Amino acid sequence: MEFPKRYKVLEKKIFSKGIFSLIPIRFEDRITIMHWRNEQIYHLRQNQPLTLENQESYFKNIVSKLFEQDQPNQILFSILENGECIGYGGLVHINWIDKNAEISFIMQTNLEQNRFDEIWSEYLNLVEKVAFSDLKLHKIFTYAFDLRPKLYSILSKSGYTEEARLKEHCLFNENYIDVLIHSKINHSLTLRLASLEDENITYDWASNKIVRQYAIQKEEIYFEDHKNWFSNKITAADCIYFIAEVNNTPIGSIRFDINNIKEALLSFLLDPQFHGKGYGKIILEKGIEEVLKLKELYKIIGVVSIENIPSLKTFKSLEFQQVSEIDAYITYEKKYK
Ligand SMILES: CC(C)(COP(=O)(O)OP(=O)(O)OC[C@H]1O[C@@H](n2cnc3c(N)ncnc32)[C@H](O)[C@@H]1OP(=O)(O)O)[C@@H](O)C(=O)NCCC(=O)NCCS
CATH class of the missing domain: 3.40.630.30 (Gcn5-related N-acetyltransferase (GNAT))
Incomplete structure (x- = not known):
C-alpha cells in the first residue's frame, strides 16, 4: 500500500x-x-x-x-x-x-x-x-x-x-x-476607523471605572463633552482613531494624536470584559501596523501610570523604550525612521 x-x-x-x-x-x-x-x-x-x-x-x-x-x-x-x-x-x-x-x-x-x-x-x-x-x-x-x-x-x-x-x-x-x-x-482581531456611530460605546469605555483609574485626566466625563470631543477627533487630520473588533463585536480602541514633527501620542483601551485575554498586545501591535500604513511617523509615544501594570507590560512586550518617569507616569517611545 x-x-x-x-x-x-x-x-x-x-x-x-x-x-x-x-x-x-x-x-x-x-x-x-x-x-x-x-x-x-x-x-x-x-x-x-x-x-x-x-x-x-x-x-x-x-x-x-x-x-x-x-x-x-x-x-x-x-x-x-x-x-x-x-x-x-x-x-x-x-x-x-x-x-x-x-x-x-x-x-x-x-x-x-x-x-x-x-x-x-x-x-x-x-x-x-x-x-x-x-x-x-x-x-x-x-x-x-x-x-x-x-x-x-x-x-x-x-x-x-x-x-x-x-x-x-x-x-x-x-x-x-x-x-x-x-x-x-484565535484572536482574529480587526481594526476599522472610528465613526460617529461609535460615540456611545467609546463613551461607555472612557467613563468606565477601571479605565478612568489609570487615565491621566481622572475627572468624570460628561456625555455632551465626549460627543464634541469625539466628533472632533474622528474628523481631525492629525488623529487616527481605530475601533478594534473581534467577530464583529467592538472590544476596544486605539488612537494616535499626531504632532507637526510626525510624532504620535497613542492611547488605547479595552472593554473591561475583554481584559486578561492577550488582546492588549494585539491591539497595540496591529494599531501601530495600521497607522504606519496611513501616516509617515518618526516616533510613537505612550504615557502610562506606574500603577498600570497590564499597560506597562504591554509596552515592554513590544520593545518600547522607557524614556522618562515623571509624577508617577512613565513615557515610552519607539522610533520608526
Ligand atoms: C492596558 C490594557 C489594554 C491591557 O489589556 P490586557 O491585554 O487585557 O492586559 P492583561 O490583563 O492581559 O495584562 C497584560 C500583562 O500584564 C500582566 N498583568 C496584569 N495585571 C498584572 C498584575 N497586577 N501584576 C502583574 N502582572 C499583571 C498580565 O499577566 C499580562 O502578562 P503577559 O503578557 O506576560 O501574559 C487594558 O488593561 C486596559 O484597557 N486598561 C484600561 C485602559 C488603559 O489603561 N489603557 C492604557 C493607557 S496607557
Whole structure:
C-alpha cells in the first residue's frame, strides 16, 4: 500500500518558516518516532514501550486513515529542519464542534538538551498556522504533566496563557502530579476607523471605572463633552482613531494624536470584559501596523501610570523604550525612521 501524503482536511500540504517545515507524517519516520517516544516515555501518556509491531500497525491502521477523513480526530506531521526529520507532532483530540484541539509534540531526544526552546518555539509558530490559518480553529492548548517547567516560559512567549492546573491529576512513579493546561485563542482581531456611530460605546469605555483609574485626566466625563470631543477627533487630520473588533463585536480602541514633527501620542483601551485575554498586545501591535500604513511617523509615544501594570507590560512586550518617569507616569517611545 502506498502511504498517503496529503490531508484532505487541509488546504495547504506543507507549512514552512525558514529552514523548518511541517509535512504530513511520513511512513519512513515511524521507527525513529518510535525510538523517541520510548526514550521520552516519562512525559508521555504511554504506559509501555512501543514495539516495532505496535508502530507498524498504528501507522497502517490508524494514521493512514486520517488522511482521507473530513474531520479526523488528529492530524500528525513530521517536523523537518533542512529536510531532516527532527520531531513529530500535530493536533490531537480535535473537537470540530467547539473548534479546539490539543497540541502534541516530541523532538529528537538529543536536541532536547540544547535546542529545546528554539525548536519548541518554531514548532508552535508552525502548528498555529495549521490550527488558526488553515483549519480556522478557535483555540489550541497543551496538556502537560508538571515535569518540564522550562516549557512554560516558551509557551508564554508564544502567547499562551496558563489556563488551568489540574491538581494531583496523574499517578507518576507512585506520586500524584499536577497537569498544566496552557492555551491560545484565535484572536482574529480587526481594526476599522472610528465613526460617529461609535460615540456611545467609546463613551461607555472612557467613563468606565477601571479605565478612568489609570487615565491621566481622572475627572468624570460628561456625555455632551465626549460627543464634541469625539466628533472632533474622528474628523481631525492629525488623529487616527481605530475601533478594534473581534467577530464583529467592538472590544476596544486605539488612537494616535499626531504632532507637526510626525510624532504620535497613542492611547488605547479595552472593554473591561475583554481584559486578561492577550488582546492588549494585539491591539497595540496591529494599531501601530495600521497607522504606519496611513501616516509617515518618526516616533510613537505612550504615557502610562506606574500603577498600570497590564499597560506597562504591554509596552515592554513590544520593545518600547522607557524614556522618562515623571509624577508617577512613565513615557515610552519607539522610533520608526
Ligand atoms: C492596558 C490594557 C489594554 C491591557 O489589556 P490586557 O491585554 O487585557 O492586559 P492583561 O490583563 O492581559 O495584562 C497584560 C500583562 O500584564 C500582566 N498583568 C496584569 N495585571 C498584572 C498584575 N497586577 N501584576 C502583574 N502582572 C499583571 C498580565 O499577566 C499580562 O502578562 P503577559 O503578557 O506576560 O501574559 C487594558 O488593561 C486596559 O484597557 N486598561 C484600561 C485602559 C488603559 O489603561 N489603557 C492604557 C493607557 S496607557
